[in-house]
Amino acid sequence: MKLVASPARLSTAAATFDAEFKARLHWSADTDAAIEQRVADILADVQQRGDAAVLEYTARFDGLNVAGMGELELTQAELKAAFEAIPAAQRDALEAAARRVRTYHEAQKKASGESWSYRDEDGTLLGQKVTPLDRVGIYVPGGKAAYPSSVLMNAIPAHVAGVGEIIMVVPTPRGEKNALVLAAAYVAGVTRAFTIGGAQAVAALAYGTQTVPKVDKITGPGNAYVASAKKRVFGTVGIDMIAGPSEILVLADGTTPADWVAMDLFSQAEHDELAQSILLCPDAAYIDAVQEAINRLLPAMPRAEIIAKSLTGRGALIHTRSMEEACEISNRIAPEHLEVSSRDPHKWEPLLKHAGAIFLGAFTSESLGDYCAGPNHVLPTSGTARFSSPLGVYDFQKRSSLIEVSEAGAQVLGKIAAELAYGEGLQAHARAAELRLHTVPDMKVKK
Ligand SMILES: NC(=O)c1ccc[n+]([C@@H]2O[C@H](COP(=O)([O-])OP(=O)(O)OC[C@H]3O[C@@H](n4cnc5c(N)ncnc54)[C@H](O)[C@@H]3O)[C@@H](O)[C@H]2O)c1
Ligand SMILES: N[C@H](CO)Cc1c[nH]c[nH+]1
Numbered sequence: 263m264k265l266v267a268s269p270a271r272l273s274t275a276a277a278t279f280d281a282e283f284k285a286r287l288h289w290s291a292d293t294d295a296a297i298e299q300r301v302a303d304i305l306a307d308v309q310q311r312g313d314a315a316v317l318e319y320t321a322r323f324d325g326l327n328v329a330g331m332g333e334l335e336l337t338q339a340e341l342k343a344a345f346e347a348i349p350a351a352q353r354d355a356l357e358a359a360a361r362r363v364r365t366y367h368e369a370q371k372k373a374s375g376e377s378w379s380y381r382d383e384d385g386t387l388l389g390q391k392v393t394p395l396d397r398v399g400i401y402v403p404g405g406k407a408a409y410p411s412s413v414l415m416n417a418i419p420a421h422v423a424g425v426g427e428i429i430m431v432v433p434t435p436r437g438e439k440n441a442l443v444l445a446a447a448y449v450a451g452v453t454r455a456f457t458i459g460g461a462q463a464v465a466a467l468a469y470g471t472q473t474v475p476k477v478d479k480i481t482g483p484g485n486a487y488v489a490s491a492k493k494r495v496f497g498t499v500g501i502d503m504i505a506g507p508s509e510i511l512v513l514a515d516g517t518t519p520a521d522w523v524a525m526d527l528f529s530q531a532e533h534d535e536l537a538q539s540i541l542l543c544p545d546a547a548y549i550d551a552v553q554e555a556i557n558r559l560l561p562a563m564p565r566a567e568i569i570a571k572s573l574t575g576r577g578a579l580i581h582t583r584s585m586e587e588a589c590e591i592s593n594r595i596a597p598e599h600l601e602v603s604s605r606d607p608h609k610w611e612p613l614l615k616h617a618g619a620i621f622l623g624a625f626t627s628e629s630l631g632d633y634c635a636g637p638n639h640v641l642p643t644s645g646t647a648r649f650s651s652p653l654g655v656y657d658f659q660k661r662s663s664l665i666e667v668s669e670a671g672a673q674v675l676g677k678i679a680a681e682l683a684y685g686e687g688l689q690a691h692a693r694a695a696e697l698r699l700h701t702v703p704d705m706k707v708k709k
């Protein structure tokens with residue numbers, strides 16, 4: 263049977279555009295009631311029965327039958343052995359990628375992840391103390407593909423932040439362990455690792471089981487089950503964002519070879535049938551050329567079936583009136599990845615507000631960002647880039663305000679606070695401030 267990838271052909275000039283566009287975009291884990299119900303049941307079961315439930319779901323969903331949780335833990339020796347056994351070229355690539363990701367996140371920490379403080383003229387100190395989280399859980403997807411790069415993208419910023427313990431979970435369908443994933447866990451310095459996935463792994467990390475330690479925060483991407491589970495455990499633990507099925511939006515002025523753009527659309531479509539690839543372009547003949555390239559290149563792709571399903575079910579080639587209009591529509595979509603495939607990307611970049619990551623120019627394929635450019639590839643999806651940011655060192659830190667009021671400062675602040683406290687009807691607040699005023703007898707700080 264011949265596989266066909268037919269993304270929807272839309273035009274912003276058509277009267278039906280808004281409705282068709284909305285229908286194409288509309289999807290999120292919480293609109294899929296079947297997934298939601300299943301995830302809710304799994305979370306409740308793991309919370310109640312712990313390891314026993316995790317073992318059952320791992321057998322059911324990943325085809326991995328074992329006698330006890332001990333068999334689902336990867337030892338440090340196993341991680342090290344995997345690193346030593348992979349071909350030298352893979353080891354070098356892994357280490358080169360890790361170096362670039364580390365350099366980027368160290369710069370990120372310097373720019374915005376350090377404690378700071380200042381003093382008022384009267385000596386009062388005000389500031390913010392930044393501390394790393396004690397223990398985090400990192401989700402590394404593993405259902406339809408293996409993601410050693412996601413190990414690096416999660417664990418390295420956690421390390422740079424100074425997190426004490428990094429607990430990794432990764433499903434290994436039918437028990438097939440991916441050597442590169444294990445090697446990446448070794449390179450990135452993961453503390454403990456379990457071969458579990460899906461909602462049951464998220465639940466194990468959030469609630470803790472007899473074997474899996476409860477964590478403070480869960481980060482990392484995953485499929486619709488993982489995204490929904492993370493949303494539901496938020497509050498019990500922190501989460502980074504909703505990083506669900508991958509998305510790419512290519513904003514093209516028609517100057518990049520059509521084959522390059524077709525392959526970039528494939529690159530995210532091949533992740534998942536639910537991934538979304540969209541092209542926005544003001545040149546109709548160029549859109550035809552990209553569709554022709556899709557037809558020609560698809561049969562040779564090993565993951566052609568997933569690509570065809572994703573492009574046909576969720577993809578779109580949109581003809582716009584202008585590049586300006588294309589930028590405006592891109593902002594409405596707020597994609598995970600946005601490629602500005604143009605001879606003059608800096609002309610359009612200032613118009614772009616909402617995207618997880620922006621890739622400028624024809625040579626910046628999104629896939630370079632997935633592996634080794636340096637910035638994080640764990641990014642907000644489903645339009646959440648309107649309010650969320652890429653995974654970063656800041657996700658593994660928290661902040662405490664620091665306040666040290668001097669004796670002189672207390673004289674000024676005490677009067678302001680007391681006035682406002684009486685206004686709120688909170689007498690104890692007011693008195694606590696007033697007792698420190700020199701005007702109150704016998705209450706001066708002893709020297
Ligand atoms: N946004 C990002 O930063 C980013 C990065 C990498 C990957 N991704 C996305 O992550 C996803 C990875 O998905 P995946 O499936 O390959 O791996 P995954 O690890 O996310 O999901 C596999 C797990 O899903 C669960 N599952 C599958 N079918 C189920 C069912 N019918 N009922 C209950 N549970 C079920 C199983 O427990 C299985 O272990 C893709 O959508 C990819 O696009 C996103
Ligand atoms: N594109 C994914 C984020 O949506 C990340 C990734 C890992 N490997 C390949 N791609």
Ligand SMILES: [Zn+2]
Pocket residue numbers: 508529530533629632
């Ligand atoms: Zn990718």
